[in-house]
Amino acid sequence: MPNQIVKIKCPKCKDVAELSPDFAFVRCEHCNLDISYGDYVKFVAHNDVTYSDILGDYIPSTEGQTHGTLDEWD
Ligand SMILES: [Zn+2]
Numbered sequence: 001m002p003n004q005i006v007k008i009k010c011p012k013c014k015d016v017a018e019l020s021p022d023f024a025f026v027r028c029e030h031c032n033l034d035i036s037y038g039d040y041v042k043f044v045a046h047n048d049v050t051y052s053d054i055l056g057d058y059i060p061s062t063e064g065q066t067h068g069t070l071d072e073w074d
Helices: 036-046 049-060 061-073
Strands: 005-009 016-019 025-028 035-036
Touching: 025 036, 035 036
Parallel strands: none
Antiparallel strands: 005 016, 016 025, 025 035
């Protein structure tokens, strides 16, 4: 069974963090984050900005459409 590190978004610096294969810990070498997965979940759950940021990556067209409409009316 391979020990595959899962790349996730760091909740602290928004860079690439690593989730251990057994969900034991989350580490980020960019901001020295080193917490348990349980703490990571709490960190994200209490940080609505991070959630919005993640959702924004999936629906970038909404903002673009708004701007496009405004441009047409301009
Ligand atoms: Zn980080």
